[in-house]
Amino acid sequence: MTKPNPFRYFKTSREIIRLAVMLYVRFPLSLRNVEGLLHERGIDVSHEAVRYRWHRFGPMFASEIPKRRIEGMKSSRWRWHLDEMFVKINGEQRYLWRAVDHEGEVLESFVTKTRDKKAALKFLKKAMRKHCCAEVFVTDLLRSYGAALKEIGTARRQESGRWLNNRAENSHLPFRRREREMLRFRRMRSLQKFAAVHASVYNHFNQERRLSTRTNFKLNRAAALAEWRGFGAA
DNA sequence: TTGCTCCACCGGGGTGATAC
C-alpha cells in the first residue's frame, strides 16, 4: 500500500512549503520574518500558515535527514560530548539535554523538567537507542551523568571536567541565537519539537566551513540544498 | 476533511520618562 501524498490538499506548491520550513528552522527568523521574506519573493503566506506548515512538515523533513546521514557516520561517533542548557518556558526553568559528537554534529536533544539522575538516564537511553553507544562520554561536573552512566554500566567510559565539554557548550550557540529571536517557548512540547528539528536541519546544512576550501564549501552547500529539495518527494 | 486566515491572548524585551 502506498502512503498518501502529504502535500495533498495544500494549495501552495511543495517547493514553497520546503522553502518556508527551511527559512524558519535554519535561520534565526520569526514566523513573521518568514512571512515578510516570502512576500518579498511574491509569495503571499500568513505567519500562521508558516507555523502550520512547519509543525506539519518540520518533523517529517527532519526525519529524512538522519536516514541519509547516519549510515556513513556511525563509525566516527566514538566520542560523545554531553551537556544540558537552561530554557525558560512560561517563566519556569526547564532543561534541554544535548549530545554532540566529536565533529560537532548534534546527535540528540531532550527536554526534561528536572536535572537529576532520572532525567540523565532517560536522555542517555534515548540517545543510545538511536545512535548505538559511544566509546567515551565527555561530561561536565554534574553528578547526574556519573550516576546515570553507572546504572547503564558505562561509568568507566566517562571523562568529566569543567572545560572538557566545550564542544557541547559551543553547540548550544546556534540554538541560543534562535531562542533569543523567538523570545520564548510556551510549551515543553514545542520546545522538544523545535530542538529536534533544529538539530537535524543544523546538522544538514552545517558545513564546518573553516575546514574546507571555498570551492568545496560551495559544492557541499549546493549538495545540501539539493538534498533538502528532495525531501518529502517520496 | 483539511488548509488557512482572522482575531485575541499572554508574556518577555526594549525604550523612554521619571525620581532619586
Add this chain to the structure above:
DNA sequence: GTATCACCCCGGTGGAGCAA
C-alpha cells in the same frame, strides 16, 4: 548617572470559522 516603572512592540499560540 543610575534605578525603577510603565508602556509599547513583537514573539508564539489557540480557537473559531471559512473556503476549497
